[in-house]
Amino acid sequence: MACIEVQDFTYTYPSENAPVVRDVTLSLSCGSFSVLTGRSGSGKSTLGKALAGFLFQDEAPNYQGKIIVNGTDMAAIPLYAASERVAYVQQNPEDQFCTLTVADEIAFGLENKNIDPQEIIRRINASLAIVKGDDLLERDLADLSGGEKQKVAIASMLALLPDVLILDEPTSNLDPEATQNIFDALRHLQESHKMTVIIIEHKLTQLKDFHPELIVLENGKISPIDSIEAFQAMLEQEARELPTVITRDSRAEGHLIQIKNLSVHLGGHQILDDIHLTLKHGEFIAIMGPNGSGKSTLLQTIMGLIKPSSGTIRGFGQDLSKAKTSSLVEKIGFVFQNPDHQLFTNSVYDEAVLTLKNLDMLTPQMESQTRLWLKEMHLDERSDDHPQRLSYGEKRRLNLLAILLHQPKLLLIDEFLIGQDRHNAKRWMGYFRNYADQGHCVLLVNHHMELTQKFCDRIIFVDKGKILVDQMTEEAIPSIVERGFQAFVPQVSMEALYA
Amino acid sequence: MHKLTYQPGASFLHRIYPLTKFFWLILASILIFIINNPYILLVTAGLSMLILFFIFPNVWSVRGFRFVLGTSFMLFILYLLFEKSGRMLLFADYPLLSITSTGLQTGLLVSSRYLSIILFSYFFILTTDPSQLAYALMALGLPYRFGFMLVTALRLAPILEQEGLTIYRAQLVRGVEYDHKGLKKFFLLIQQFLTPLIFVALKRADSLVFSMEGRGFGQYHTRSFRTLSKPTYLDTLMNIGCFLYFSTALLLNFGGLY
Numbered sequence: 001m002a003c004i005e006v007q008d009f010t011y012t013y014p015s016e017n018a019p020v021v022r023d024v025t026l027s028l029s030c031g032s033f034s035v036l037t038g039r040s041g042s043g044k045s046t047l048g049k050a051l052a053g054f055l056f057q058d059e060a061p062n063y064q065g066k067i068i069v070n071g072t073d074m075a076a077i078p079l080y081a082a083s084e085r086v087a088y089v090q091q092n093p094e095d096q097f098c099t100l101t102v103a104d105e106i107a108f109g110l111e112n113k114n115i116d117p118q119e120i121i122r123r124i125n126a127s128l129a130i131v132k133g134d135d136l137l138e139r140d141l142a143d144l145s146g147g148e149k150q151k152v153a154i155a156s157m158l159a160l161l162p163d164v165l166i167l168d169e170p171t172s173n174l175d176p177e178a179t180q181n182i183f184d185a186l187r188h189l190q191e192s193h194k195m196t197v198i199i200i201e202h203k204l205t206q207l208k209d210f211h212p213e214l215i216v217l218e219n220g221k222i223s224p225i226d227s228i229e230a231f232q233a234m235l236e237q238e239a240r241e242l243p244t245v246i247t248r249d250s251r252a253e254g255h256l257i258q259i260k261n262l263s264v265h266l267g268g269h270q271i272l273d274d275i276h277l278t279l280k281h282g283e284f285i286a287i288m289g290p291n292g293s294g295k296s297t298l299l300q301t302i303m304g305l306i307k308p309s310s311g312t313i314r315g316f317g318q319d320l321s322k323a324k325t326s327s328l329v330e331k332i333g334f335v336f337q338n339p340d341h342q343l344f345t346n347s348v349y350d351e352a353v354l355t356l357k358n359l360d361m362l363t364p365q366m367e368s369q370t371r372l373w374l375k376e377m378h379l380d381e382r383s384d385d386h387p388q389r390l391s392y393g394e395k396r397r398l399n400l401l402a403i404l405l406h407q408p409k410l411l412l413i414d415e416f417l418i419g420q421d422r423h424n425a426k427r428w429m430g431y432f433r434n435y436a437d438q439g440h441c442v443l444l445v446n447h448h449m450e451l452t453q454k455f456c457d458r459i460i461f462v463d464k465g466k467i468l469v470d471q472m473t474e475e476a477i478p479s480i481v482e483r484g485f486q487a488f489v490p491q492v493s494m495e496a497l498y499a
Numbered sequence: 500m501h502k503l504t505y506q507p508g509a510s511f512l513h514r515i516y517p518l519t520k521f522f523w524l525i526l527a528s529i530l531i532f533i534i535n536n537p538y539i540l541l542v543t544a545g546l547s548m549l550i551l552f553f554i555f556p557n558v559w560s561v562r563g564f565r566f567v568l569g570t571s572f573m574l575f576i577l578y579l580l581f582e583k584s585g586r587m588l589l590f591a592d593y594p595l596l597s598i599t600s601t602g603l604q605t606g607l608l609v610s611s612r613y614l615s616i617i618l619f620s621y622f623f624i625l626t627t628d629p630s631q632l633a634y635a636l637m638a639l640g641l642p643y644r645f646g647f648m649l650v651t652a653l654r655l656a657p658i659l660e661q662e663g664l665t666i667y668r669a670q671l672v673r674g675v676e677y678d679h680k681g682l683k684k685f686f687l688l689i690q691q692f693l694t695p696l697i698f699v700a701l702k703r704a705d706s707l708v709f710s711m712e713g714r715g716f717g718q719y720h721t722r723s724f725r726t727l728s729k730p731t732y733l734d735t736l737m738n739i740g741c742f743l744y745f746s747t748a749l750l751l752n753f754g755g756l757y
Contacts, residue, residue: 054709079709080718088713094658095706098651100630107725109714120725142657160714305668325671334672340699341662342669344691358674388698402673 003030003164003196004051009065011050014058020046022220024065030163031194033210035201037231038217039421040393044200045091047217048166050074051198053082070163083109086164087157091172091419093149096156102128102136102144106156113160127155130192131185146291147178151185158189164196165189171203172418175290175447176487179203186210202421204228235422254281256410256441257302257320262311264294264301264465271297273465275311279410279443284436286452286473287445288480288488289462295445296337298462299412302443303334316409330359333403337415339395342402343387348379351387352401361406373401392419404435411435411442417451429455449489453477461485501561506625510554515737516730517632518639523741524623530745531615536752537607543748544571544611547618555625564621571614578606629653631728638727644717651707659700666695 006026012019021043028034036044049055050067056075067074069085090096099105103124110120128134133151136144144152150170157165167186171179183206189195190210198215201207208228216223216231225231255278262275272294279285287295300306302313304325313320316331336342345351352370356362374380377397382390387398396416403411411432417425425448432442433455446452452459452473459476461469461483469479481489507513512520534540551558558564583594585601630650637646670692677688711717 052713054713057712079712080715083713083715088709090706090710092706095703096710098647098654098707098711100650100654103725104630108711108716111722111724112715112718114719114721114723117723117725120723124725141654156714300668303672305671325668326674326676329672329674332672336665336669336672338665338699340702341665341695342673343695343698344670344673346694355673358676388694 002027003032003070004028005066005068006051007066007068009047009050009067010063011046011055012062013046014062020220021050021217024217024220024222026215026222028196028198028213030070030196032196032213033190034198034213034215035204035207035210035228036198036215036217037201037204038223040419040424041391042217043220044217045168046220048088048168048198048200051164052086052088052166053077053079054088056082080112083160083162085162086166087160087162089150089153089157089165089167089170091168091170093146093153096153097141097149100141102139102141102152105141105152106159109156109160123159123161124155127158130158130189131155132181132188133185145178146174147181150174150178150182154182154185162195164198166198166200168200169202169419170199171201173291176449177290177485180206180487183207204232255279256281257313257315259302259313260311262301262313262321263309264297264306265309266297266306271465272301272308275465275467277460277467277470279315279441281409281439281441282436283458284433284442284456285444285458285460286456287443287460287462288447288449288452289468290485293462294465295462296414299334299414299443299445302410303332303412304328326358329355329408330361330406331408332410332412333408335399335403335411335413335416337418339392339399340388342399343395346386347384348387348390348398349374349383351398352379352383352405355402356405359406366405370405373405377401393424396420400431407440409440411440411444413442413444415445415447417446417448425451426454447488449477461488501557503561503563503621503624505628506555507628508554508626510626511733511737512554512622512626514731514733515626516728516734517627517635519730519734519737520623520627521632523737524619527619527741527745528616530749531612531619534748534752535608537604537611539748539752540611540615541607544614544618547615547622551618551621554622558621558625561621561625567614567617571610571617574613575606575610578602578609582606634724634727638724643722647711647716651711655700655703655707658703659696662699663692663696666692666699669695 004027006024009021009024010019011021024047036048038044046055050063051069051074053074055061055063057079061075063075072085074082074086097105099108106124106127107120110123115123124137125134128137131151131154133148133155136148136152141149141152154165154167154170171182174182186197186199187210190197199207214226214228214231216225225234257279259275259277262272263270264272275298287298289295297306301308302320304320304323308321311321320328343351345354349370352374353362353367356366356370371380374383379394379397379401382394387395390398413432416428420428429451432444436442444456456473459469459471459473459480460467461476461480463485468483469476471479477489531540531543555561579598579602580596582602582605583597583599585599587597587599588603589598590596630653633646633649637643670688675688677685
């Protein structure tokens with residue numbers, strides 16, 4: 001029996017001209033487990049939100065076609081009624097939470113529906129049990145890890161007993177271990193409750209065992225590809241068409257940065273503990289490790305944004321731990337994780353040249369070079385637009401361009417590949433590789449082991465503020481496994497390693 | 500340094516029903532203005548200080564606490580030195596340093612009153628979980644839409660504070676210097692700081708609306724509550740204690756204690 005029927009559905013966002021989702025027709029049976037995938041910007045989240053009824057709340061939503069869930073037209077009912085049929089777990093659980101504790105958050109929807117307190121308590125316990133989060137009941141949301149927050153977000157929706165659960169990239173901000181935990185919780189949900197589940201996801205390898213129905217979106221349309229193997233084969237084919245990169249042993253190159261005995265305390269907690277590290281010209285280095293292990297803090301300390309409690313960071317002929325950040329900008333480029341936090345001006349062009357202006361380096365020659373780079377990054381046609389109007393991928397390109405134009409010697413990049421499909425991710429890794437090959441150094445916080453293996457010279461693995469592994473890539477992978485972090489090394493890498 | 504915010508604990512004051520504390524915060528603040536005897540106010544401030552140190556031995560590390568003490572002390576000194584009416588008490592030969600009875604009493608009155616009110620607020624803020632206060636107000640009849648304004652504000656405030664810090668740091672790594680180049684440049688930087696902050700705040704608010712309405716917020720005029728804290732015998736004890744203390748203070752005040 002069909003639980004979800006989508007009939008010729010097309011949707012255009014207000015103030016946009018082209019539809020994001022076009023002529024989508026599909027049917028999903030009750031109790032099925034489906035994966036909705038596709039490239040970044042292909043319309044996956046939009047289709048997910050439409051299925052949950054989110055897109056029909058505007059005064060005049062611009063859509064054609066129908067979405068029927070268990071016989072109900074989702075466009076014809078208010079959001080609270082839609083939520084009784086379809087629950088939608090957002091990408092970032094922080095965006096979804098509206099209370100301060102785990103129990104309050106899961107109770108929130110039930111209290112809104114005037115459910116009896118005894119029944120609320122029963123459902124809180126039951127939904128936490130489904131996501132294997134029984135131990136979270138008494139906790140404050142602010143104290144949870146990323147994976148735990150995602151479990152609570154899912155539990156808060158399950159408590160409402162929806163017919164359908166949609167999860168929008170629930171693991172995009174999680175390290176591989178936390179990702180595996182979420183997938184285990186979903187497996188438990190599928191096996192024990194036979195709920196209709198749709199997961200929007202890029203990480204397909206780990207979902208193969210679910211034997212899901214695959215829905216691939218391409219430019220807003222349903223693609224005829226219907227198996228994970230076929231989709232991955234297509235991506236592999238595209239990836240092969242990108243230039244092949246051979247990693248180099250750059251240990252012979254000169255030192256750029258030397259870190260000794262570095263420790264950082266924040267809010268009474270030790271975040272980094274006795275870090276020793278040398279960065280050299282020409283290296284492309286991946287920093288890996290669990291969420292909250294201190295990776296971002298390490299980058300920000302090198303940039304002078306966080307002052308160390310002890311230790312030294314020597315580079316460019318000075319002690320960087322005592323230097324003002326503004327004095328390091330010419331030599332070090334830094335990209336933060338969230339693109340929205342680093343767009344300050346009123347036009348794409350102004351944003352691209354902001355760093356050059358601040359460094360008094362904006363010459364006519366640099367201006368024309370900026371125009372060329374905007375074209376190279378496919379941003380030239382949007383150079384007068386407000387940066388916040390760009391798509392996620394365009395914002396990422398602009399973030400990078402804004403710190404690259406003056407060619408800093410060291411690039412510090414925090415989680416750049418989040419939300420990028422495999423094709424785009426590989427393209428970015430190629431850019432970073434080329435930049436390092438020009439004699440610069442690139443330090444990238446990253447969870448994508450396959451691409452790291454292909455592109456990076458070296459892996460630094462951090463856990464609980466300490467460097468556990470600092471080795472050339474091929475040597476580092478078995479060392480990471482030996483230390484018990486198997487989840488960070490996907491099977492494909494291990495097979496290649498031991499072949 | 501700790502922020503002046505709720506500090507979890509199990510002290511007597513932590514276990515008092517939020518509305519009881521809120522009621523006594525308001526009433527005690529009014530009574531402190533009615534009482535005009537400096538010695539009663541001094542005892543009140545001293546007792547409050549003792550209780551505060553008993554509950555939070557590390558209250559010195561709460562941001563702003565030393566400033567409050569300093570301000571109170573400065574108020575006392577200023578009145579002591581500049582209020583010259585009344586009976587001469589000390590240094591009659593040195594007009595600039597001379598201290599009078601009115602100077603002493605007014606100094607004690609103003610600084611003790613100021614300190615008492617601030618310390619009452621510290622009791623309330625440090626021992627009351629704000630979300631519990633919101634839930635208690637909703638249980639008392641405050642429409643839950645308004646109650647959740649407080650709860651969601653409490654939820655979002657630290658997140659936006661963290662995002663503000665990230666945006667500030669993101670500006671620094673782009674070569675921004677806040678301490679240079681004049682007022683016009685400074686306002687431009689503020690605008691460049693607020694643009695992304697407002698954008699991310701609105702984006703969050705948008706997601707939150709979907710999250711809340713998507714779980715039935717606003718569907719009914721009333722809502723049930725999983726658990727609600729209720730007044731206990733401790734509240735009765737506190738009510739009796741506060742009533743006795745302030746009744747005695749008022750009697751002494753209007754009975755004339757000099």
